[in-house]
Amino acid sequence: MAALRDCKAWQDAGLVLSTSSNEACKLFDAVLTQYATWTNNESLGGIEGCLSKLKAADPNFTMGHVLANGLELIGTGRSVRLDRELGSAVTAMVALSKAQPLTERERLHVSALDVFARGQLPKACELWEQILQSHPTDLLALKFSHDTYFYLGYQRQMRDSVARVYPFWTPDVPLSSYVKGYYSFGLVETNLYDRAEKVAHEALAINQTDAWSVHTIAHVNEMKAEVEKGLKFMKETEKNWKSSDMLACHNYWHWALYYIEKGEYEAALTIYDKHIAPVCLASGSILDIVDNCSMLYRLHLEGVKLGDRWNDLLGVTKKHTKDHILLFNDVHYLMSFLGAKDHKTTEELLTTLQELARAPHEDHQLSLAPHLGLPLCQAFVEFENGNCDKAVDLLYPIRYELVQVGGSDAQRDVFSLLLIHAALNSKSEAKRNLARCLLHERDLLRPKSPMTERLIRKAAAVHSMA
Template identity: 50%
Template sequence: MAKHTHWRDSKAWLDTGLSLSSTSNEACKLYDAALTQYIGWYDEPSVGGLEATLEALLKSDPSFVMGRVISNGLELLGTGTNIDLNLDLKKNIDEMVDLSMSNSISQREKYHVSAIKFLSDGYQKKACETWERILVENPTDLLALKFAHDSYFYLGESTQIRDSIARVMPYWDDTMPLSSYLHGMYAFGLEETNLYAQAEKEAKLGLHLNPNDPWATHSMAHVLEMSGRAKEGIQFMSTTENDWNICGMIACHNYWHWALYCIEMGDYQKALDIYDKQVEQRTVQSGAPLDMVDAASLLYRLEMEGVSVGKARWQKLFDIVGPHINDHTLVFNDIHYLMAALGTQQDDIVTSYKESIMDFIKVKKGDQRNIMNDVGVAMFEAFQAYNNGEFAKAVEKMIPIRYQVIRIGGSHAQRDVFNQFLIHAALKSTEKQHQKLARCLLIERKSLKDCAPLTDRLTARAMALHID
């Protein structure tokens, strides 16, 4: 693996213009090791993996503010917990804030602390504004850049994903540690703003510099998905599999992309094989929300295509998802957890889940609360209606918020499950207007991606309806 493992000590960080307020060289090196694994989505064996690195980092210098920042930030951005659910996390963040009051802490580090505090309080946009403030003065601060990158993704802010990287690119060069990863990050922003040719160029450059960059692989997978090159996507993922599947934090998601190509081509058995052998097993092992939402999305897409995935698969997934349905860390997660709940066909769970969401809206503040109120509840009710055979109701719930769904975050490829959902609901509705809408949506879909067998299959179904 082409990687940076010569960890930077206190002087090395000072020489880069990013001084760290720790007298411990060991702490500074471990901070670099943690940052490297985070940006590369992998566990470095020489330091015991990311989790062990963070534990050692905090022990090496308990008063090291940036050690607290990266540890608390990663726990929050994992979206598996929050300060309401995890009192230890709340305590750690309060201690981090107290440590930042010292005069020995730089302004840059104080801003980092403020950003994490905003994030913990539910204000992701304010956190992003603070990281961008850091980057104006310190464009090579990779932690600020990556934290902002991930948070923009959670907010569905595609233009910001792109521009945040574009603004700092001229300040980096190939001699800087971890610089190659910027190409994959920039490629993702370009792809999410429909600049596919430029995105492909950046992704290929990132992979040329480091074939083991799984985010560059991921960005390339998105380009091939969105430009209707499913066959090429299957070949790309299969021939590079051993380059990216060693990066365990995102390998499940890249397998998910591979399965999407198979669904597009109508190879449902291959998609199920990928689910069983990779997605499900990795989700069980990791228990990570990113993996759980991908598993739910994949099963739901297959079922919309008419594939019976079996209640056992849904139940096994819900056994992992269930403990998190009251977390409400991301609306994006909540809607996918709903898919898993619906898959188990347990109405009482769905009912209590809805009550939990309404309580969340009543008592909480912050960006996710507002998104849930404005978009998430209608989406929840649409999926619930569809599950109950009330297809016309599902359509009527989705239509008013169709162009707001981006606010729940994720990528265009991930949110496409909701586009497909609306089409399927419209096709199944007994309302002639909805059936005509399905045809219109399919024309729109075809105009965006001409080579799309899945769209062609749905169009054939729509044209078979006697609605004229």
């Protein structure tokens, strides 16, 4: 790993940091490096360890506060609406910035986080883009915007934001190969699969432990239903990415999806029990929680018996019932409540979301709740209650708008599968015909998909019985 940058090195890179502490600058670099590479690096002291040392090195270093608060906010497990301590930290950061002679770039960073904290995610991205126009190698602005575009479902922006600065990330710039990984993910989410795979392999040729580039290739194989290729790739590269503690669970989730696609449920559950569930229970990371909920729900749709797994997961998801930070997270927590048959918590999630959606607010996600978030959640509830017709009526009209709840195409596929299963199990002939049409559509998008073939056979059987 390259030497951590001190005050002068940041200045030489055109990214002045307003502190006289070389130690603070190096620790800032250490945290940024771990965030950019999705790994808590023990030799650096882990993100939490470095952040506490960073605060001690210079308590008034504004960009240190930006980094610490930004990582909390971008993790989507806490928000200033719910968490007084985080709210105070953001307020203190803004006050500190006003009392210091900062650079324009640093001021924009503070403003971006301030609006992000209030739920104005698109506005935060505009401010990060402003930074990148004059400082294209500002990795913090690039990564914060990349992750936020992902939450917004802004697929082209996620790709193009990186494309605009890509030529500046020459091999001599620290962490430049990881920027290839970010770009490759933007390409995969805009269906440019061959280019995505090529760029991801370029990144891996420079650094084989780049778990995000592995993740891009996992997406390519998932979206093309190239199951055997996907299984082979994950197995061959596992040793390189399994120590990336922030992303390993998600990469194992992709691995398990190939087995669900094949109908090899025991193999999928083995990965779940060994690499996904224990990590989620230990980390409490929202990405890990979402993966757990999503995977069990896919297996549930396939009719797999899940034993106590839903109840085990409930211990992690229940504390987030009233969060309503991202609709994408809400609907995944809901899957676990429904799976565990916890009617009281299900009702609590829906009523608190309805109340928040009615109140006046500036929060981008909550503005989507009335016409997207609530119908999506209600469709899951209706399906579990056996009201398949109602589930289809709720889900079908919004299917092309669901990209706005964020996540990746692979993650949102669970909504498409719910619609297909609801239509297949409907009492209405028209809706069963819709199921067949949706399966034809899926078959052309993912040729030779074993799951689609299974569902087409099921649809034919349902049709012949009707």
